[in-house]
Structures are given as C-alpha cells and as structure tokens.
Amino acid sequence: MREHSFILKGNICYSETKNHLSVTEQGYLVCCEGISRGVYPVIPDEYRNLPVKDYGDRLIIPGMTDLHIHAPQYPFRGIGMDLELLEWLNTHTFPEESRYSDLEYAEKAYRIFVEDLKKSGSTRAVIFGTIHLPATEFLMKQLDASGLSTYVGKVNMDQNCTDALRETDALESLESTAAWLRETSGKYSNARPILTPRFAPTCSEPLLEGLGKLQKEYGLPVQSHLSENLSEIQWVQELFPWSACYGNVYEHYGLFGKEAKTVMAHCVHSSDLEVELMKNNGVYVAHCPQSNTNLSSGIAPIRRYLDAGIPVGLGTDIAGGTNMSMFRCMADAVGVSKLYWRLIDQEKKPLTMEEAFYLATRGGGSFFGKVGSFENGYELDALVLDDSGIRTAKELNTKERLERYIYLAEEGGRLAGKYVNGREILLS
Amino acid sequence: MREHSFILKGNICYSETKNHLSVTEQGYLVCCEGISRGVYPVIPDEYRNLPVKDYGDRLIIPGMTDLHIHAPQYPFRGIGMDLELLEWLNTHTFPEESRYSDLEYAEKAYRIFVEDLKKSGSTRAVIFGTIHLPATEFLMKQLDASGLSTYVGKVNMDQNCTDALRETDALESLESTAAWLRETSGKYSNARPILTPRFAPTCSEPLLEGLGKLQKEYGLPVQSHLSENLSEIQWVQELFPWSACYGNVYEHYGLFGKEAKTVMAHCVHSSDLEVELMKNNGVYVAHCPQSNTNLSSGIAPIRRYLDAGIPVGLGTDIAGGTNMSMFRCMADAVGVSKLYWRLIDQEKKPLTMEEAFYLATRGGGSFFGKVGSFENGYELDALVLDDSGIRTAKELNTKERLERYIYLAEEGGRLAGKYVNGREILLS
Structure with a gap:
C-alpha cells in the first residue's frame, strides 16, 4: 500500500492527554501504510523518501x-x-x-x-x-x-x-x-x-x-x-x-x-x-x-x-x-x-x-481502536483546516487559531483536506 | 426617492405578534420611498407600476x-x-x-x-x-x-x-x-x-x-x-x-x-x-x-x-x-x-x-422606531434567504424552511439579498 505512505506538512495539533495539546508549527506528520508514525519538526532520515504534501500555513488535526x-x-x-x-x-x-x-x-x-x-x-x-x-x-x-x-x-x-x-x-x-x-x-x-x-x-x-x-x-x-x-x-x-x-x-x-x-x-x-x-x-x-x-x-x-x-x-x-x-x-x-x-x-x-x-x-x-491521535501507531485520520476566511486584525498563535476554528468553523472555516486511514477523501 | 420604491416577490414571513408568524407564499412586499406598504398575495392596483424584483422560491424576512x-x-x-x-x-x-x-x-x-x-x-x-x-x-x-x-x-x-x-x-x-x-x-x-x-x-x-x-x-x-x-x-x-x-x-x-x-x-x-x-x-x-x-x-x-x-x-x-x-x-x-x-x-x-x-x-x-416588520408604515429592512444549499429529501412548508434556516444558516444557508431602509446593500 505504498500509495498510503506520505508526509503531511503544516501546523499540527493533537491531544497528548485530555489536558495537553501537542502543537508543532510547520511540522511533518508521517503516514506509513495508513498508520501514523508520529509528528516531527524535521523529517527523520528513515522517511526521507516519502512524498511530502505541504499544506503551508494551514492547521492539521486528527479526524x-x-x-x-x-x-x-x-x-x-x-x-x-x-x-x-x-x-x-x-x-x-x-x-x-x-x-x-x-x-x-x-x-x-x-x-x-x-x-x-x-x-x-x-x-x-x-x-x-x-x-x-x-x-x-x-x-x-x-x-x-x-x-x-x-x-x-x-x-x-x-x-x-x-x-x-x-x-x-x-x-x-x-x-x-x-x-x-x-x-x-x-x-x-x-x-x-x-x-x-x-x-x-x-x-x-x-x-x-x-x-x-x-x-x-x-x-x-x-x-x-x-x-x-x-x-x-x-x-x-x-x-x-x-x-x-x-x-x-x-x-x-x-x-x-x-x-x-x-x-x-x-x-x-x-x-x-x-x-x-x-x-x-x-x-x-x-x-x-x-x-x-x-x-x-x-x-x-x-x-x-x-x-x-x-x-x-x-x-x-x-x-x-x-x-x-x-x-x-x-x-x-x-x-x-x-x-x-x-x-x-x-x-x-x-x-x-x-x-x-x-x-x-x-x-x-x-x-x-487506535484512532484520534497522531502518535506512533494510530490509524491516520486527519483534517486540514483553512481558517483564512475567518478574518482578524490580530496576530494569533496556532493554539488560538485552533480554538477560534472550533467556535467559528461555520463562519468562514473551510476543510482543505480530509484523510481516513491514510486515504485522502475527495471533498468536492 | 423613486429608486427606493419597488416590490419584492417571494415567500414572505414576518412576526404579526410575538406568537404569530405571518406567512405569504409567493407574495408581494411593497416598498414606497423606503417604507413598507404591506404584503399582498396579488399586487394592489395602486402599486401596479412599481418595478418587481422576483426572488422566486426564496424566503423574504425583515432585517x-x-x-x-x-x-x-x-x-x-x-x-x-x-x-x-x-x-x-x-x-x-x-x-x-x-x-x-x-x-x-x-x-x-x-x-x-x-x-x-x-x-x-x-x-x-x-x-x-x-x-x-x-x-x-x-x-x-x-x-x-x-x-x-x-x-x-x-x-x-x-x-x-x-x-x-x-x-x-x-x-x-x-x-x-x-x-x-x-x-x-x-x-x-x-x-x-x-x-x-x-x-x-x-x-x-x-x-x-x-x-x-x-x-x-x-x-x-x-x-x-x-x-x-x-x-x-x-x-x-x-x-x-x-x-x-x-x-x-x-x-x-x-x-x-x-x-x-x-x-x-x-x-x-x-x-x-x-x-x-x-x-x-x-x-x-x-x-x-x-x-x-x-x-x-x-x-x-x-x-x-x-x-x-x-x-x-x-x-x-x-x-x-x-x-x-x-x-x-x-x-x-x-x-x-x-x-x-x-x-x-x-x-x-x-x-x-x-x-x-x-x-x-x-x-x-x-x-x-418602526423597524423589524413588513406591516404598513415600517421602515423597510429585508433579508432574502437562499436555503437551497441546506439539502433535504423531505418536502417542507415555508414556516419549516424558516425554522430550519434559523438553525442551519451557517451550514448551507446563503443571504441572497439585503435591504436597509429600502436601499439594497451589495453583499459581494
């Protein structure tokens, strides 16, 4: 299932525990055959040959x-x-x-x-x-x-x-x-x-x-x-x-x-x-x-x-x-x-x-099962969030952007990507 | 102010009292110089020469x-x-x-x-x-x-x-x-x-x-x-x-x-x-x-x-x-x-x-002042609601469509027109 192995790049957030949100800005989310191999600030050597999909400044969260x-x-x-x-x-x-x-x-x-x-x-x-x-x-x-x-x-x-x-x-x-x-x-x-x-x-x-x-x-x-x-x-x-x-x-x-x-x-x-x-x-x-x-x-x-x-x-x-x-x-x-x-x-x-x-x-x-996180071993479900339609004059950090997206998804948010089990879902 | 005199056609809803919603399907909302002259099932003779904007099957409600x-x-x-x-x-x-x-x-x-x-x-x-x-x-x-x-x-x-x-x-x-x-x-x-x-x-x-x-x-x-x-x-x-x-x-x-x-x-x-x-x-x-x-x-x-x-x-x-x-x-x-x-x-x-x-x-x-209704004498503020993006297999009456729009405006609703004091607001 080579086609379900890839790397997603963006501002990556997921829950480590109920009370702690992991945030990696401009991080790399590694997916091998539908399974997450974790989030990294730089691509580990062993995954260097995987294709990278760069989502720029967007947020990436678990499905x-x-x-x-x-x-x-x-x-x-x-x-x-x-x-x-x-x-x-x-x-x-x-x-x-x-x-x-x-x-x-x-x-x-x-x-x-x-x-x-x-x-x-x-x-x-x-x-x-x-x-x-x-x-x-x-x-x-x-x-x-x-x-x-x-x-x-x-x-x-x-x-x-x-x-x-x-x-x-x-x-x-x-x-x-x-x-x-x-x-x-x-x-x-x-x-x-x-x-x-x-x-x-x-x-x-x-x-x-x-x-x-x-x-x-x-x-x-x-x-x-x-x-x-x-x-x-x-x-x-x-x-x-x-x-x-x-x-x-x-x-x-x-x-x-x-x-x-x-x-x-x-x-x-x-x-x-x-x-x-x-x-x-x-x-x-x-x-x-x-x-x-x-x-x-x-x-x-x-x-x-x-x-x-x-x-x-x-x-x-x-x-x-x-x-x-x-x-x-x-x-x-x-x-x-x-x-x-x-x-x-x-x-x-x-x-x-x-x-x-x-x-x-x-x-x-x-x-x-092992679903809902980007930790190593989880089935890779991911959402790519485009919040550029929720305009503001204020500079926001990644966590603030995520919180705002939760409250305002329907007022200007847009799903820019969706993956289930490492497979991309076509949204249009 | 001739340009603020016109008729809007559509499925028109407004509150007659706190407990009663007036619904006129395919009705005519008459506006003369920014003031509502009421809602009618057919255009009264005295307003026959006003231009009619037909919003088809859409809903028209007060601003x-x-x-x-x-x-x-x-x-x-x-x-x-x-x-x-x-x-x-x-x-x-x-x-x-x-x-x-x-x-x-x-x-x-x-x-x-x-x-x-x-x-x-x-x-x-x-x-x-x-x-x-x-x-x-x-x-x-x-x-x-x-x-x-x-x-x-x-x-x-x-x-x-x-x-x-x-x-x-x-x-x-x-x-x-x-x-x-x-x-x-x-x-x-x-x-x-x-x-x-x-x-x-x-x-x-x-x-x-x-x-x-x-x-x-x-x-x-x-x-x-x-x-x-x-x-x-x-x-x-x-x-x-x-x-x-x-x-x-x-x-x-x-x-x-x-x-x-x-x-x-x-x-x-x-x-x-x-x-x-x-x-x-x-x-x-x-x-x-x-x-x-x-x-x-x-x-x-x-x-x-x-x-x-x-x-x-x-x-x-x-x-x-x-x-x-x-x-x-x-x-x-x-x-x-x-x-x-x-x-x-x-x-x-x-x-x-x-x-x-x-x-x-x-x-x-x-x-x-006299705002928020389509009764005769009210300043004409109106919204035209397009609910075609909120899809359903069910046949709905106008009142049901309005209720649904209130709950789901941000999940597929679209404002198709907006008027304040009889003036159209350009939305795009």
Missing part, C-alpha cells in the same frame, strides 16, 4: 468521531424543535423514519446524508439506521464507498411505537437482524454492523434476550440510548420493574459493555448506581450537548464521567441535534458544561477547549 | 437588529473562552481594546468588522466602540458608508480598569465625549451616536452625573451593561453602597430609560426591584445567550421579562459571544430558554421559534 448520529433523521433536522423527547419521537421522528420502507425515498435521503457527512469534519461515525433492511444496506453501501469509517445499525424495535415502524414481534426483529448480519458482516471494509436496540422502551424482553445471543454469536459492538429524559427513565422503570436502573435493563441481557463494546447516547440523568455500572463495564458515553438542549433534556454531567474514568466521546445526534458539525459539537460541549457549573454544581469545573478537543478526537476515536 | 455588539472585540472572538466576566475583561478585553489608540490598527480591525457585519443578517446594530475618538469616528464613517443603520458609542470609563484604557478623570471623559458628539451628531445619516458608560464599575459618580447632563443636552439614547455576573453585581454594591440595585446606579443619574431610550445588555441576575425598575422605565433588555453561556454568567429569565412587558431584543455581544450571526443568536435564545425551564423554573415556558424570531426582528428593531 473526529461522531459517536451518535441518526442517518434517517437528517431530512428533518432543524424542524419541530419545540417538543420534549417522547412527544418529539411520536410527532416527528417515527413518522419520518417510517418513510424508509420506501427504498426510493431512502436512497434519495441517504445519498444527501452521506455526501454531507463526507464533507464534514467527521472521519468516523457510529450511526443509527432504521428497522428497514434494504434501506440500511443501501446506507452501508454508500458509507463504505465514501471512504469514511463507520459502524451502522439496523434498528430493533418491537413495541411502544407507531405501527408503521414496529417490527411484528421479537422473532421477526431477530430474524431480520440475523439476515442483515449475514448479508453485511465482512462485506464492507469501511462500514461495519453494530447491534442497535433503539432504546429499552421499544424493545420487548424476548427481543433484548435474542439480541444478547446475536451479540455473542457475531461478537458485535452495541449502541443505544440511556437516561436522556426524566419521563423516559420513569417509563423504563414501569416497563422493567425488576431493573435496578435503566442501564441494568441492557446489562441484564449482555448489552452493556461487559460482553460487548458498548456506546450509550446521552446519560443526562444517570443514577449513582448506573454511573457505577457504566464505569465497571467500560460503557462509552456519547455526549450530545446540542440535542440535550434542543429536546429540553438537561445537561449531562461530563466532568463526573471524566473523573470516574468512564470513556466519553461526542455525538451530534442528528436530528435531536441540528448541526452535523463536530466543531459546533465541541463548542456546545464546552458551553453547556459552563452552565452546568453555574446552575447545578460548582464543584464540577467546566470543560476546557483542550478537553472538548480530546473528546472529539481521541475520546470518541478510541471506540474504533 | 434583524443586533442590540448589543462590541466592534473592537471582533479580532479576538472565539479565543480565551475559559474565563468568567471580570477576569476575561482584564485578561483579554481591556488589553485588546487598548490597541485602538493606534488608529492604524483600529482602521484595519474596523474595516473587517464592518465588512463582515454588512454581509451578516443584521440590518441594524447598537454598537460599543472604545474610549478612543479617532478610532470611534472611523468606525462610524465606515458603518455609515456600509448602508447599515446603527447606533455607535464612544465608551466612557474613568476607573477600575487597566491604565491604558482609563480616561484620566471624569472631566476628560466628558470633554472627550462632548467633542465626539459635536463632531458626529447629525454628520452621518446611518450611524448615530449613543451614550455609552461601559458599566457602572468603570464609571465614577462625577462621570455618571456628567453623562446624565450630556444625555439631556443632546437627547441621546443610552447603552450599557447590567447584572451580567454575580461578582460584578456584588462589586457594584460595594462601589455604590447607597444603591438599591445595580440598575438604580444608572437610574440615579438619569441614564435608565425614563429620560433616555436605554438598552441594557444581559440582565441575567436582576433582582425583583431591578426588574420592576426596568419595567416602569421601559428599559430594553439586550439578551445575549451565547455570551452568557461563554462567560459562565448563567441564563437570563427572558420569559419573565416578556411576561412583564419589558422590551427585549437579541444581541450577539461579540466577543463574549463568538458568532456574529443573528440566526445563531435566535437558536441560542431558544436553546438556553429550554435549559432555564429544565434546570431553574418549570413555570417559565421555553421560547418558541416564533418568539425568538420576533425578538430578533420586531423586538430589537423597535429600539430604532
């Missing part, structure tokens, strides 16, 4: 991971934002997702979604589809062709939702999921399947039990939702009266981190017991600040999760979130953490810019 | 008013967002504003500011300058030439700030302000002066007293800051121990609504007494949601102000706020109001999209 996004909800992002979660699902989400039984509509919608995701700052994403097989397979095929690296889930739901979106029963849901796994496992190198029970309320116990078995059979990762909204939590308690907490429902069926690498979106109102469970099981939190604001859910206690050593990444949660930009997601994560500090608990220091950057790159990236 | 923005802070927006107000002022703001004693720097910085404001969705703005006369006059000249309609303030501050930014004493501050007023009052038709004590802590009592006199002499409006941050409020109480509340300091010197049309930025932590004073005096609140989040100030109780009948508009508060987009400002106003409801007071319903739109157009516009 970002969107740890929670609903592809079928992309068409209605930014609409109907005046409802809370459960009402919003019934009024907007379920009717829209029902349309994906129509493959023609699904193809039209997913083409736009994948093209826009490709142009975004996300190099990796963990994605919800719908219950529909043909639509979900089309989504995976398009994503695979995009060159982005993704996990994609065919959704399971066999109760408590609109008829048009409910699978007949657990058996049908499980058979359909097994068929999907036979069809897609190993078929695409970039788009891999992930088990996706929508959320506890829409999954019967037999379905959850069957999914636990499928998980073992295929060794799959798992994604779902957890403790997003107060009414939702109460509902889960009513539906699963034996459960010690919401997360315990997933845990009971082997879908909560221990057996399977698991990411749970939101975790806004997790109880102490649930936090302990997440910590012990190494469950990932996909923090979706914009969505939690839009749906009036609240603010997730991310400082608490970081202090507990729980793995955390960021998610846009389209269409609970309206913006597909991970830059915006970082800015929102910092913003809501400040309001958390001001309004809820002054023991919980707000996130710094360095921490938000860590979450968007290394934090979420680690769900994919 | 927006940015009720609080600091022009000299534009160069460092998006940088150093990890501090609270008072520390942020000393670390970032005051040193940067000191640079405007250098007219060369000021010209470079203000040119960029005015060009970007011109390209934004703001047709009106109420703007802070610095203490510096030549810089502030240059800013006014540039703004006037832009065609935007603005109030601009030379800042007063004679205590409690870095030496480089402190006027020698009250006398010097007042003489300099009087000189500025003699120089600029009536000189520019689009850029008008507004009295601008920075905030109570940086103004001595003799200065405030003198400003009250200047206000009467020139009949000027007033802008300042109020109850943004808890430490700030405590400091004001220490500096002005006789005051019943922060707002009472301005009121005592005739700078709080009764004698002068007044806008106060923030009002995040106003006491009951202060709210009563604002209400009785008709003081405008410039609600700056992004800034209040960035500086960890909190969330202003806008529902309370609306219920009390206090006039409210929106401000970007560059550089406490990072984005100059009033679309973003609307989305943020809705977002933080949801967190206010969730985290502080569930009696205070979140702002709706219609209400945020009202605040950005009519609410803030009324500070300029």
